[in-house]
Amino acid sequence: xxxxxxxxxxxxxxxxxxxxxxxxxxxxxxxxxxxxxxxxxxxxxxxxxxxxxxxxxxxxxxxxxxxxxxxxxxxxxxxxxxxxxxxxxxxxxxxxxxxxxxxxxxxxxxxxxxxxxxxxxxxxxxxxxxxxxxxxxxxxxxxxxxxxxxxxxxxxxxxxxxxxxxxxxxxxxxxxxxxxxxxxxxxxxxxxxxxxxxxxxxxxxxxxxxxxxxxxxxxxxxxxxxxxxxxxxxxxxxxxxxxxxxxxxxxxxxxxxxxxxxxxxxxxxxxxxxxxxxxxxxxxxxxxxxxxxxxxxxxxxxxxxxxxxxxxxxxxxxxxxxxxxxxxxxxxxxxxxxxxxxxxxxxxxxxxxxxxxxxxxxxxxxxxxxxxxxxxxxxxxxxxxxxxxxxxxxxxxxxxxxxxxxxxxxxxxxxxxxxxxxxxxxxxxxxxxxxxxxxxxxxxxxxxxxxxxxxxxxxxxxxxxxxxxxxxxx
Numbered sequence: 186x187x188x189x190x191x192x193x194x195x196x197x198x199x200x201x202x203x204x205x206x207x208x209x210x211x212x213x214x215x216x217x218x219x220x221x222x223x224x225x226x227x228x229x230x231x232x233x234x235x236x237x238x239x240x241x242x243x244x245x246x247x248x249x250x251x252x253x254x255x256x257x258x259x260x261x262x263x264x265x266x267x268x269x270x271x272x273x274x275x276x277x278x279x280x281x282x283x284x285x286x287x288x289x290x291x292x293x294x295x296x297x298x299x300x301x302x303x304x305x306x307x308x309x310x311x312x313x314x315x316x317x318x319x320x321x322x323x324x325x326x327x328x329x330x331x332x333x334x335x336x337x338x339x340x341x342x343x344x345x346x347x348x349x350x351x352x353x354x355x356x357x358x359x360x361x362x363x364x365x366x367x368x369x370x371x372x373x374x375x376x377x378x379x380x381x382x383x384x385x386x387x388x389x390x391x392x393x394x395x396x397x398x399x400x401x402x403x404x405x406x407x408x409x410x411x412x413x414x415x416x417x418x419x420x421x422x423x424x425x426x427x428x429x430x431x432x433x434x435x436x437x438x439x440x441x442x443x444x445x446x447x448x449x450x451x452x453x454x455x456x457x458x459x460x461x462x463x464x465x466x467x468x469x470x471x472x473x474x475x476x477x478x479x480x481x482x483x484x485x486x487x488x489x490x491x492x493x494x495x496x497x498x499x500x501x502x503x504x505x506x507x508x509x510x511x512x513x514x515x516x517x518x519x520x521x522x523x524x525x526x527x528x529x530x531x532x533x534x535x536x537x538x539x540x541x542x543x544x545x546x547x548x549x550x551x552x553x554x555x556x557x558x559x560x561x562x563x564x565x566x567x568x569x570x571x572x573x574x575x576x577x578x579x580x581x582x583x584x585x586x587x588x589x590x591x592x593x594x595x596x597x598x599x600x601x602x603x604x605x606x607x608x609x610x611x612x613x614x615x616x617x618x619x620x621x622x623x624x625x626x627x628x629x630x631x632x633x634x635x636x637x638x639x640x641x642x643x644x645x646x647x648x649x650x651x652x653x654x655x656x657x658x659x
Contacts, residue, residue: 208247209290209312211237212254216286219259219558226255226558258286258293259557260389263361264337265292267344272331284321287313291329296337306333352378360385365565366550373599373639380643387643392554394429395420395451396441397481400488401518403445411439421646422629423454425485444516449481450552452640452647453597457485459625459638460542460593463654467589472497473538475528475582476545478506480513483523486542491519495540498533499523529577536587543582545575545607547598551649554642568602575603579611583657591620592655599639599649608637608653616659622652 211233218224230252237243237251258265269288270277277285291309294300300308306329313322335343345358353371357364362385371381396417398405408427409417416433420426427446429435440446472490477483477499487497499514499521501507507525514521526532528543548563548571549556575596582592596603608619621636631644637653 205315206308206312207237207240207243208251209254209308210315211251212258212290213283213286213312213316215251215255216258216290217283220282220286223562225556226259227555230255253298254290254293256391256557257297258289261293261297261361262289262557262561263363264341264358265289265296265361267358268292268296268332268340269328271340271344272328281321284313284317284325287317287325288328291325292332295329295333296340302333306330348378356381356385361389362553362560363563366560366563369550369600369602373601373604374641383643384641387641388553388560389557390554390642391431392450392642392648393431393646394433394435394448395454396427396429396435396438396446397423397449397454397485398425398427398440398446399444399484399517400425401491402488402516403440408438408440408446420451420454422626423451423458425458426451426454444513447481447484447513449485450555450648450650452551452645452650453481454485455626455629455640455647456544456593456595456650456652457482457489457542459622459652459654460540460591461486461489462625463540463591463593463620463622465539465589465591466656467539467587469493469539470495471538471540473533473541473582473585474499475531475541475543475578475585477501477510477523478503480510482542482544483510484513484517487514487517487519487521490521491517494519497521498538500526500528500531502527528581529574531581531585533585535584538586539590540593541582541586541590542593542595543578544593544595544597545571545578545603547571547575547596547603548600549597551597551599551640551651554648568600571603572607575607576611579607580615583611583615583617583655586657588657588659590657592617592657594653594655596651597648599641599651604639604651604653605637608655612655615657617655617657620654620656622654625654 215229218229219226234248294305310322310326313325341359346354348355353364353367356367374380398408405425405427416430418428435441435448472495474483474486478501483499490497499510501510504525507523511523548567549559553560579594586592594608619636622638623632623635632638640647640650
């Protein structure tokens with residue numbers, strides 16, 4: 186008689202094999218990739234969804250739920266961490282990361298969706314049994330049952346410090362942003378509590394998918410005419426923009442497949458348009474995009490330059506990104522050139538260009554709606570890492586433009602250390618005057634005191650793009 190047969194059969198419920206839920210397993214796999222490989226959800230999730238759709242049991246509703254679970258969990262990670270920490274008997278850093286991912290997925294279903302409590306707990310415990318094993322699934326079950334006893338507002342009241350005691354820490358927990366980012370955004374935005382709360386809340390909203398009709402190759406009306414009225418709307422500010430309805434698939438749009446249009450935030454479009462329309466003294470024949478990858482702004486500039494008989498040079502340091510730029514520009518109606526070159530050691534001569542766009546590498550704090558995981562990866566020290574590069578690229582831009590020409594310094598970060606501080610420092614050393622960029626954003630409200638422009642998600646529905654326009658004076 187073997188050991189198993191000598192054991193008395195335990196009374197109670199029979200063992201139930203956990204059901205492998207493809208939606209939640211996919212969401213878990215995506216979160217693990219984000220954590221283990223520093224991957225971005227917007228790059229990891231699409232191939233996982235494509236592979237899952239090849240199976241007959243995974244439909245559009247499943248894809249929508251998986252997407253919500255991944256992005257919702259990442260956006261509210263800070264809030265959920267604070268709640269989970271209140272429900273476990275050890276420091277959160279001692280909880281294995283895969284277990285924490287499962288707990289966060291469960292917390293989001295319980296507190297951030299309309300999934301019934303019983304279903305949320307049951308489905309998450311089944312997921313834990315599949316991906317973690319029965320032992321850790323019991324721990325997951327116990328924690329989720331504690332979380333399920335209160336709603337989100339009640340939990341926040343319990344785990345967030347009062348605003349009056351520590352405003353920044355309160356906002357960090359309530360709106361799921363690291364404290365240092367709350368402080369930095371508040372400094373840049375200015376104003377009182379209402380504005381910063383609106384901004385942080387907007388960072389946690391799902392952004393619209395916005396298309397750009399590439400000048401000379403398509404118009405917004407072309408794209409709108411090819412889509413039904415329920416699936417697309419004109420852009421708010423850019424004449425080239427088309428906003429897709431929730432769930433719209435850009436890849437299903439003919440103009441996108443053919444390269445006549447692309448996916449591009451409306452704020453990014455406005456920056457390119459503003460540089461193209463900036464007042465210029467003298468000729469207007471040669472344009473430069475000095476940090477062109479992955480090619481969205483370059484494609485716009487190439488089309489706008491062609492309409493005026495000008496030529497665009499698109500330069501990108503990384504060869505693979507230069508390849509993306511070349512793909513975006515393919516089919517442009519006018520002449521252009523794409524090169525792989527270091528913008529701080531340019532191969533072109535000083536004073537070559539009439540217009541220069543330098544959209545510099547940055548922390549990306551202006552695009553937290555699209556890349557929610559970035560808020561948990563960035564550190565204040567990253568600013569010091571970007572600072573020399575940003576200043577070096579702006580110095581190159583001012584050297585590359587002729588006297589009387591215009592430079593657009595742009596960044597997808599509202600952090601003052603990456604915006605005005607860079608411009609002020611460089612203009613102490615090189616001759617240039619700031620132009621008022623606000624008139625080049627016609628119809629766009631709440632542009633501040635100028636002369637530079639800072640866009641905001643909560644005010645403009647765009648990423649937090651920054652633009653300073655500088656005319657070289659010597």
